[in-house]
Amino acid sequence: MALIVKKFGGSSVANAKRVFNVANTIIGDYKKGNDVVVVVSAQGDTTDDLIEKAKEINPDGPSKRELDMLLSAGEQMSIALLAMAIEKLGCPVISLLGWQAGFSTDSKHGIARIKKVDPERIKNEIAKRNIVIVAGFQGLNKYDDITTLGRGGSDTSAVAIAATMKADVCQIYTDVDGVYTADPRKVPDAKKLDAITYDEMLELATLGAQVLNNRSVEMAKKYNVELEVLSSLETKPGTIVKETVKMEKTLIRGVAKDTNVATVSVVGLEDTPGVAFKIFNKLAQKRINVDIILQSVGRDGTKDITFSVPKDDGKTAVESLEAMKDSLNFHKIALDESVAKVSIVGAGMESHPGVASKMFEALYDANINLRMISTSEIKISVLIDAECADRAVKAVHDKLID
């Protein structure tokens, strides 16, 4: 007998047939004698449809408080429907909204952080041998107003319950059957990983692998919650995410591509102290995350600073810096949105310096030019032309993962 927390995303419950599919998966574990708590997102396109309705009323964007009131109805509908399916299949079940399940958050509507989960109600329902279905993505602030946790919030809800209740495992069901060494749609040789560490998963999530939400992996790491990423469509083991994982013969856990990147180049800056501070302080004020930074000194006593940002923030970054032209003194600013980042991730990398050169060799053999390079203890990223990205992933994967 174990306590299992399961999370199903919106596409897993998009229609009645899928709702029953999920219900059967849940009942399978319940009937083995396990206690089961399920976190579920809004069905299919519900959230997007509701955002569309809000935009129709106020194209400038409604208040985040009222948007949370609207959006949280999406999960309310999906938990009720999933509970009805489980009822129909003959098992005892109860659905709970975020606040009923004890989720307290701060008051940052739309991007609220969970402050506490009071599991009393969930525990009482489990004690009655009910399957408990919890609305993901939502909580209540200290003013008794409904908040939402932002994109990927349901993953975080599930991990928070698993952490609070010391669940044996937190299973995140997705439309893929685990974490792969590369995107299997692009790299036919990509291999499914049996296990991966939290840190590796964090790098892969950041790098655009889009399997798990970052906040949920951070929380799982903090509270040592064992995660499993698995398919909601097939019954087979997925990928376990935990603190330490025995290294297999390959040092590399995965190759990831991120096309949500742009580079901004500030050309012809005075080569005086404080220039970099001014630039990155301004971007921090605008809440723009800068990733890779490259500084080069020109022959005429000026210098250039190039950095990468998420593509959506590119224009804002350029405008913010243009507005500083008087105090900053530069020749010009260029925005390039036709770039992509390719990265390799692996916890064993730091003790094996040959990995980087193998990666560069693979890219050289494929005739792909490197614009920028960034390394950390467990990853190496390169910025290249966007059009070469898929080819680069394949070349690196072929070279480093067999």
Add this chain to the structure above:
Amino acid sequence: MALIVKKFGGSSVANAKRVFNVANTIIGDYKKGNDVVVVVSAQGDTTDDLIEKAKEINPDGPSKRELDMLLSAGEQMSIALLAMAIEKLGCPVISLLGWQAGFSTDSKHGIARIKKVDPERIKNEIAKRNIVIVAGFQGLNKYDDITTLGRGGSDTSAVAIAATMKADVCQIYTDVDGVYTADPRKVPDAKKLDAITYDEMLELATLGAQVLNNRSVEMAKKYNVELEVLSSLETKPGTIVKETVKMEKTLIRGVAKDTNVATVSVVGLEDTPGVAFKIFNKLAQKRINVDIILQSVGRDGTKDITFSVPKDDGKTAVESLEAMKDSLNFHKIALDESVAKVSIVGAGMESHPGVASKMFEALYDANINLRMISTSEIKISVLIDAECADRAVKAVHDKLID
């Protein structure tokens, strides 16, 4: 400065344009310096669509607890959208769910009764000069589970708030502009009433005028809340509903038609004591409301009992009595669904015995046969062939209301 409670039904907020129409009506009263609390139903067909989704999952009918969880999301979406429209128009506003607005109910999911409204949060929001938008139709039971009040529940929510907060008026916005002496679509001469008493309104509601929900009128009467029924599409005074209304020259407040009627005839019963008790006790157990009863004695020492019930209950009534054939001993049972009830209502009627004969004369002149007759202090009802109903309403209206 007054405290005004307004209630808008689902069709009044069915799309973005109508939502803004309602928002402007609200803001009009707010800008005059009034405090405004608004109760709103789910948009347009939302509730029916959600019921459809539930039936798709469980055609036998899901548990009422989960159905309440599902349906209450409908009002949650409409309050958020209405609040967004008011924001967009530049006024301070906040939406509140039933439980946030302090609605405690009993635990009869789907048909819950309001036990108490704790108006603290509403009062706090009004003190901040917020327009308060409350989700109608919903509350919370003692287990912290969401309940719904059943059809017409939003009217009841509005009256409950008005009663608790001693509002100056409770305005119920509908798709008609008031209460008429007859259905204006069928009787072109029908007149709009300036005012009507609670008791008259109750009889008219029961009789199928379908302007106001009965429970809300009963509650308004109990707490002496002045109601106004008015149009959400036009700006003009509606009909006031209150305790006493000065009689105008006509004694009759309205003529109503109800086609949701069937008659059941039990023919050839033994003429012994207890027969009527057995029949109506059985129907009471099945929660079937019996309206008009007619008993006639035949020549052969048997008797017939005929009674009217809501059309939906006709088959169940017949089946329940057929099952008692052994103990009841009758010749046969006949169900007739092709009947209608036409009624006149007016508080001044009891002191003017001539009203009934005038009604019968009008029907006789129109060559309409009366099957059953029922009278109370403030109404007279006749059961006739359904196909004559509209003609009967017009004939009676022409004769009694000028």
